[in-house]
Amino acid sequence: MTDASEVAEHYGTSSLLARVEAALAEAGHGQGPIPWSDLAALDQFHVRGLAATRELAEALEIAPGDRLLDVGSGLGGPARYLAATFGCKVTGVDLSAPFVETAAYLSRRAGLSSATDFQCADALDLPFPDHSFDLAWTQHVAMNIADRPRLYAEIQRVLRPGGRLAIYDVVAGPGGDLIFPVPWADTPDISFLLSGEAMRQVLAGARFVELSWRDATQDALAWFAQQRAAPSPGGPGLPVVMGPDFPQAAANLARNLAEGRARLVQTIQEAAP
Numbered sequence: 295m296t297d298a299s300e301v302a303e304h305y306g307t308s309s310l311l312a313r314v315e316a317a318l319a320e321a322g323h324g325q326g327p328i329p330w331s332d333l334a335a336l337d338q339f340h341v342r343g344l345a346a347t348r349e350l351a352e353a354l355e356i357a358p359g360d361r362l363l364d365v366g367s368g369l370g371g372p373a374r375y376l377a378a379t380f381g382c383k384v385t386g387v388d389l390s391a392p393f394v395e396t397a398a399y400l401s402r403r404a405g406l407s408s409a410t411d412f413q414c415a416d417a418l419d420l421p422f423p424d425h426s427f428d429l430a431w432t433q434h435v436a437m438n439i440a441d442r443p444r445l446y447a448e449i450q451r452v453l454r455p456g457g458r459l460a461i462y463d464v465v466a467g468p469g470g471d472l473i474f475p476v477p478w479a480d481t482p483d484i485s486f487l488l489s490g491e492a493m494r495q496v497l498a499g500a501r502f503v504e505l506s507w508r509d510a511t512q513d514a515l516a517w518f519a520q521q522r523a524a525p526s527p528g529g530p531g532l533p534v535v536m537g538p539d540f541p542q543a544a545a546n547l548a549r550n551l552a553e554g555r556a557r558l559v560q561t562i563q564e565a566a567p
């Protein structure tokens with residue numbers, strides 16, 4: 295199996311949409327409209343959820359009408375937040391066909407179908423002409439991608455010159471090998487973390503100019519501690535998407551961060567002409 299098919303298999307199963315529909319109905323949402331903000335526990339698939347998405351968006355500076363590409367868009371929560379909040383037009387691409395199908399379904403339920411569009415595609419082979427987007431965005435995706443030079447070169451190609459890329463990602467820390475499973479991989483076979491410094495070098499090699507770089511690890515540790523002390527109230531969350539073992543994978547990620555095996559970074563990069 296190639297990396298891409300193994301990664302796709304890790305995330306989506308064909309019954310995903312039915313599970314999400316059933317979980318939303320059970321939570322009292324029926325079949326009708328749902329505000330995008332009510333979906334955050336389910337559709338913001340990264341550490342610190344919607345709070346982290348808001349911070350990254352603030353750092354990116356988005357204008358109404360901007361064309362934004364979300365690379366590895368998952369269930370589309372960040373795309374819906376961005377479209378609803380800033381009036382930008384968001385295109386999401388993801389390897390997982392069930393994720394793409396469910397993202398489109400959730401946008402219909404949230405009344406955001408005309409502002410968000412989801413396509414099944416590999417981030418290493420983006421199906422767009424050069425300079426198609428003003429902004430690009432990726433959260434917790436690159437850890438599944440071995441060929442980082444190609445990932446960032448593809449994003450650079452589809453951004454207009456001077457366009458900006460927002461990244462929120464897991465990087466390798468100095469504290470030793472990861473403890474598995476983690477939310478993006480059950481084994482090391484599909485986990486490809488770079489150190490922060492190595493990631494910066496690859497970005498620079500793809501002609502990105504760094505506008506900001508922030509280590510977000512302490513914020514993540516505080517969030518995990520808060521979740522342990524006062525778990526979020528019930529309702530559909532990521533175990534509906536990833537299965538009942540998800541809490542263990544999330545706990546391992548918290549441990550990896552606490553032990554310095556992994557770190558979290560947030561960065562804004564500008565595409566040089």
Ligand SMILES: C[S@@+](CC[C@H](N)C(=O)[O-])C[C@H]1O[C@@H](n2cnc3c(N)ncnc32)[C@H](O)[C@@H]1O
Pocket residue numbers: 298301302305337338339340365366367368369370371372387388389390393415416417418432433434435438439477478
């Ligand atoms: C942890 S989820 C994050 C989803 C979303 N970015 C979010 O933060 O809510 C990682 C996503 O990356 C996608 N992904 C991984 N490798 C990819 C690739 N090569 N091309 C496109 N999507 C990819 C997965 O299918 C999955 O939906």
